[in-house]
Amino acid sequence: MPVSETMAMRLRRAYMTMHRYAQQHFASFGVTADQYVLLSxxxxxxxxxxxxxAARAYSDPNTIAAMLSLLEEKKLLRRKRDKSDGRAKLVCLTALGHRLHEKLIRSVEPIHAEMERAVGADRQALFASLWQIESTLANLQLKSSVDQ
Amino acid sequence: MPVSETMAMRLRRAYMTMHRYAQQHFASFGVTADQYVLLSxxxxxxxxxxxxxAARAYSDPNTIAAMLSLLEEKKLLRRKRDKSDGRAKLVCLTALGHRLHEKLIRSVEPIHAEMERAVGADRQALFASLWQIESTLANLQLKSSVDQ
DNA sequence: CGCAACTAATACGTAGACGTACTAATGTTA
DNA sequence: TAACATTAGTACGTCTACGTATTAGTTGCG
Known part of the structure; x- marks a missing residue:
């Protein structure tokens, strides 16, 4: 089967197209698509x-730390030491961050609407399939690491 | 709606899970998941x-150039000037590259099988939805740039 | 209590995504 | 043919993904 017709490439194309579109959309607000996820x-x-x-953004602690540094420089959030656990830091939005998020969330509504319209009635079936892919591969990973 | 339940995050989770799994899989062969796509x-x-x-890998020329440099250093491919167009370079696998690809393609069969099994009979519906997302957002992008 | 195992965050390195600027070759058109 | 716009690839910068190593704080247990 041609590479372009594999499930993997189809999934990549859908994700990358969405990501590129979002990236372009958010650029006019001075943030990236992934930064928007964090703010949300x-x-x-x-x-x-x-x-x-990191868990909620489905990213990893290293990446999140780098992203937070950038957002902190832009005064959109701040980090304070957790009093109940000196290792941890608690992240929260500044007033500026909240205001930006309000603007952003309004601006993405049409995009969500377009995506919903695009999949239409197959929405639930799509979600089920995406979840199947995610859980199947996540479990494979888990299994082989537990085997060690 | 919680961020984690949006279509965007569901799509991200499926793609990232697949990509991470592939990344780990190919690491034992000394290549990355994306390098495997190029070799294929x-x-x-x-x-x-x-x-x-770049177009076939659904990536961009800059990224491809960087990836090709790495693969060329590893003697998996070479680039020669296109005689019919002095700007262009033609990329092709070395014998080493072909041999590695043969090994890799055999090693991924179980993964493709797992993914097919995961989505089961919903395969065609999934492909249709992924295509809807891709084409809808790609066209949105096109429209707004043509409007300028 | 004290020390080992664990955990949160950081530091640093490599790879990939992609924007912008540049160079060299090609095409176009007056 | 000369001036100009396009195009292929490169160079370089920023941001994200993520591996490994380190530091500092926490937990568990003899």
Whole structure:
């Protein structure tokens, strides 16, 4: 089978197209698509540890730390030591960060709408398949590492 | 809606899980998941321009150039000037590259099988939805740039 | 209590995504 | 043919993904 017709490449194309589109969209606000995800997660839950943020953003602690440094320089968030655990830091949005997030969340509504419209009634089937892929491969990974 | 339940994050999780799994898999062969894609494309069509390679890998010329440099250092491929167009370079696998690709393609069969099994009968519906997302967002991008 | 195992964050390195600027070759058109 | 726009590839910078190593704080246990 041609590479371009494999499930892997189809998934890549869908994800990359979405990511590129989002990247371009958010550029006019001076943030990246991934930074928007972080801001949204922080708006959803304040005072969150970097580890938790990494898990929710489906990223990793190293990447999150780098992204937070950039967002902190831009005064969109701050980090304070967790009093109950001196190793951890709690991240929260600044007022500026909240205001930006409000603007951003309004700006993405049309995009979400377009994506929903694109998949239409197959939405639930798509979600089920995506979840199947995710859970199957995540478990494979787990299994082989537990085998050691 | 919680960020984690958006279509965008579901798509991200599926793609990133697959990519991480592939990354780990190919690490034992000394290549990355994305390098495997390039090797496969070259095995599919020899003497291909970097631009075409970028399009087929759904990447971009800058990234491809960097990746090709690494693969060229590893003697897996070489680039020669295109006689019919002095700007272009034609990329092709070395014998070493072909041999490695043969090994790699055998090693990924179980992964493709697992992914097919994971989505099962919903395979065609999934492909249709992924294509809907891709084409919808790609066209949005096109439209707004043509509007300028 | 004290020390070993674990954990959160950081530091640093490599790879990939992609923007912008540049060079060299090609095409176009007056 | 000369001036000009396009195009292929390179160079370089920023951001993200993620591996490995290190530091500092926490937990568990003899």
């Amino acid at each position: 997660l922080l708006a959803e839950q304040d005072e969150i540890r970097q580890q938790d943020l | 494309l070259l095995a599919e069509q020899d003497e291909i321009r970097q631009q075409d390679l």
